[in-house]
Each structure stands twice: as C-alpha cells, then as structure tokens.
Amino acid sequence: MNKIRLLIAALAVFTQTSFAQNFIDKEITFKSPDDSISYAGTLSIPGGNKKSPAVVIISGTGRQDRDGLMAGHKIFKEIADSLANHGYAVLRLDDRGVGKTTGVYEHATTADFATDALLAVKYLRSVPQVDAGKIGLIGHSEGGAIMSIAASKSKDIKFLISLSGLAMNGYDALISQNESIVNNSTLPDYDKARSNDINERMFKTALKYADSANMEAKLNETYNTWKVKDDAYFRTLNIKFDHFRFPVYSFVNYAIGPWYRYFIKYDAAKTMANIKVPVLAINGDKDNYVVPEANLQNWRNYIAAGGNKNVETHLLKNVNHLLLPCITCNQAEIPNIKSGVSPEAFHIIFSWLKKTIK
Template sequence: MKKIILALMFLYNLDAYAQQTASVGIMADSIIFKSADGEITYGGTFSKPAHLKSFPTVLIVSGTGKQDRDGTMAGHKIFLEIANYLNQNGIAVLRTDDRGQGKTTGIYETATTGDFAADALAAVGYLKKRNDVDLNKIGLLGHSEGGAVISIAAAKSKDVKFLISIAGLAMSGLEAQLKQNEDLVNHSALQDYDKKRANDINRIMFETAFRYADSDSLEAKLNEAYAAWKVKDDAYFKMLNIEFDHFRFPIYSYVKNATGPWYRYFIRYDAKSTISKIKVPILALNGDKDLMVAADENLSNWKNFALTGGNKNVTTIKLPGLNHLFLACTTCDNAESAKIKTGFSLQALSIIKDWLKKNFR
C-alpha cells in the first residue's frame, strides 16, 4: 500500500516525479533520438527500476489525437500512471511525445497510422542502442488506435518481443468506424428516429470513403453520397410529422477529414492480415463499458486473427465497469472522463505486471 500512496502523490506533476523517483528506486531520464532518416527528432522519458540489471522494457504508443508523453487525456495522465506503476514493479518504460507535441518534431496532422508505426520502430531502435536494455525483452503497449500501430510495427520487426493492448484496436478501419459510431449514437440522448438517421448516413459515408479511399474523386463521391441520402432523408423526416428538425450531419468537416492522408490510410487498414503476421506473445485488455473500442469484438479479433497465423500465445481479458481510459465509470460516455477522480485501473495494471513477469522474468 505504501508504494501505491507514493505513486499517487506525484502522478500529476512531472517535475516532482523526476525529483522523487530516486527515493522509490526509479531512475528517469529525458531523452532525445532521431528517426532513421534524421528528419524527425523524438523527445521522451525513459524510466527504469534502479535496483535491477535485467527487466522487460515497455514502449507506450498513444491512440488517436496528438498526445504528450504523459498521455494526458480528460485531465488524467494515463501513460505516466502506467509508467510509474510498472517502474515500481521492476519494468522499464519509454514514453514519447507524439509528432508536433512537446520535444518531438514533425507534423501530426499529415501522418498516418503507418507513420506512427514507423515512429514506434524508431523508438525501438533507440532502445536497442542502450546498454541497460535487454534486447530480448522489448515490447510495445498500445492504447486505442495504438493497437493498430503496434500491430503494424510488430508485423514488420523481429525486434518487438511482445505486445500489450489496452483498449487497442483489432478491427479493420471500416469496421471500427461503423462499430464505434454506432455505439456512440446508440448510447446518446438522440431520439430513436434520429439515431436511425445518424446510423444510416454514417454507414453510407464510411462505406463510400472506404470504396474511394485511393481515388482522386473521393471528395466528389462523398458529397454525391450525402446529397443522395439527403433527398431520401428529407422525405423520411417529412413523414414523421415533426415540426423542427434538429439533426445535422457535419458533412463539410467530415469530407475535409476523410480526404486527408490519415483517414484514407485508416479506413483501409486490414487488421486480420496484419495481426496474423504477429508471432510474439500478446496481452489484450478492454473495459466492458468502452464506447470507442468495443471490448467483445476487439478482444475476439486479437485472439482469432493471431491464431490464423499460428500464434496461440494470446491472452484476452475484459474488465468490468471500465471506460476507454480504464477509469471506473458510471454513465461511461466520453464527457464523464474529466469528472472521474480515480485513476487508471489498478486491476489492469496488476494484470499487465503479472503477465510480463510470467513471460519475461
């Protein structure tokens, strides 16, 4: 209990964390390294248990949205919490700023999931150059889209020795878009008829984006698809005999996003093909209240897709009462996360620690 209390004291202050780690046997250094072509400089923090000479090393990979090395989301420093717990339990951690964030250069907005996988492998390359890291115990921990990122990286490199997914994506891009948005819509306060309309137009737009992702005509095709739906939807709403129509689909912002490099790549991401190439141990955790990465479907895919490639060393665990950030939730929608005072699930952290110690003593 004393270790947990000490951890919580400095979770939200990086300077205090750096000053106090020595008192609990942790060494933490701010580090800088470059991509293989020298075009991107990465900034991060490498922390390790000071009293051990051999330990697993975990590289944390973020999900969608530009994030700092602490994984600051909805007021919670998720990655710092994970690193602190693992460090105190004999495991080293490297966490980096995303492109265009903190000490890392590059442009996040023009990067794809594949580019983020290259970033992860650049970090693995940095770890391989350290004389205090066991090359046979380097693995990746990915959150949300980070699940796809670590899958791509592991499929490309034999230097990755294990994967840990925390609400990590194991669905193909199109399926993920359909499932995520359907869950969000169905969990919302919209009227049933507006839920139907939202799910209809989402499906039409996502499938159109998938079909024309590699085409110069994508923008035109999306606008055409929306216009055709709008004619039918106007007729449908008129039949409802409701005075005011409050439903809006953000066509302009969606088209702008969908025609960008990230979306074009992501919507065509093939999770089955990618995960089937992974031959290393995999641990996949999900909260059962996650509205962003559905627990049942993604956990099942981690196991089944790996098995198609002959990998049986996959452990999947669904944890009750946890949202996408592994916070204990009540309403479990995204807006609630900022109001939650508790931190990242200690049960999830304990499972990760035990799995690593079992597989990489």
C-alpha cells in the same frame, strides 16, 4: 497490544516502500534516419544494476503528449510510473508535432506511427540499462493497430500489451465505434437511425474511393443524394423542427486526408496473422470507442490464424476506454473520475509480465 503496534508499523513501512519511486526519469531525444523528425520523450529507468525489460507506450488517435493527458488524466504517465516501479524501463513519446517532437501530425498515417514505434524500439536497444532481448510495446486504442503493424515487421519486438487496443479492420472499426457512440447517446431513436444511416453511406463511399483523386466529389455526392431522401423522410415524422445535422464539410475534409485514407483500408486480419510473440489484451466492458467483445475476439482469432495461440484476453467490468473504473461510464463523467487506471488492469499486466517476460 504490542503485536498490534508491530503489525501497524510493519504495514506502514510496506506502504511507504510500495509507493516509493524506485526509478529515474530521463529526458531523451532521437531522430528519424533522414533527420526529418526529432522525437522527444521520457525514459523511466528502474534502479539497480541489472538490465531491465522495456516497453514503448503507443498512443491512440489524436494528438497526444507523452503523459497521455486525456480528460484530466495522465494515463501514460501513470502506467509508466507503475511499470518502472516494478522493474520495467518505459519509453513514452510526444506524438509528431506535439510537445518537443517535431513533424506534422496531420500528415501521418497509422503506418507512419508504426515506423515511429520501431524507431523507439531501436533507440531502446541502444540504452545500456535495457535488456535488448526483452523489449515490447503497449498500445492504447489505435495504438493496438499501430503496434500490430510494427510487430509484424520486426523480430526485435518480443511481446505486446493491448489496452483498449484496436483489432479490427479500419472500416469495421469506424462503423462499430460510431454506432456505439450514437446508440449510447441521448438522441431520439429516429435521429439515431438517421445518424447511423448517413455514417454507413459515407464510410462505404470513403472505402470505395480511398485511393481515388475524386474521393471528395464522391463523398459530397453521397451526402447530397442522402439529404434529398432524408428530408422527405423527416417530413413524414410530423415534427416541427429538425435538429439533426451531419457535419459534412468537416467530415469530407478529414476523410480526404492521408490518415483516413490509410486507416479505412487497414486489414487487421492480414496484419495480425503475422504476430508471432506473446500478446495480452485488456478491454473495459464500458468502452464506447473500441467495442470490447469483438476486438478481444479478434485479438485471439486473427493472431491464432497465423499459428500463434499465445494470446491472453481480459474483459474488465465497469471500466471505460481509458481503463478507468466508472459509474455512468459516459464521456461527461471522465473528468470527474478521481481514481486512476483500474487496479485490476495493473494486477493482470504485472502477473502476465512476470510469467511471460521476467
């Protein structure tokens, strides 16, 4: 009985120690070289006197704050807290025009966000508690492409971790993402086919005219031509009401913006062949945004094409785009998921970092 009590007491102490916060959070700011943007974020610094390896967390598409608040889950904060408790300094930033970071998000491209990541690395190199020779990037979703661009341009980045990260050409990514969303929706089959058809036509037109001043006119022309044929097709279905709508106005306005013009031309294979550092890529098999198998294969093949075979990939079962364990794994479920990031993902990350960086 005494041995059992001692064991229970020991486990209690271990649990308390494991979940104690062994780091401090510090509010930081730094500016772009031309002073046009002031970046703000949180730097988590592990306790102790040793210099720590460090990472910058890079967000995906859409305006996001430093905590990565998505559908009620503070994904980036959870990742940062866990890494800092394991001895890694972590910098997470508000996106341009979000929170305390200035600038206009809508004016930026994937390449601009890569510049932001490089400036964050430069800032970390100036922090006394950081080991300047062990700084890496963690990219979520589009953050995979962003960190690939950054790593292809800088020798100061020593490792990359992709979390549901993009490793596809921009055009291919848009096609695969939209097909995945459509095919996993509740639309009737005939509307799924119509949706995939118009999406492909519009994306092809956007790619062809991405550098053209008349891109808007060409997109509208493509839609109008399709609409005539689609109306005729729908009449053959003998269905009374047509509920399908393509948001042509909002799509065209979005597509003619700087981000879309750059992204649809993004060449992942060319960029990733220039990555020369160790890479870890993790995807969930229920990811409807970054198609997991194809992207994991690209992380291996595109980087290997440049001579770097130091790439490790993992496909997690029943895990979604936010790396949350899921049951139905649809978008509606995410706000109701009570658990945090997959424990398996954390186990893989820490094991890989231990053998690769520390």
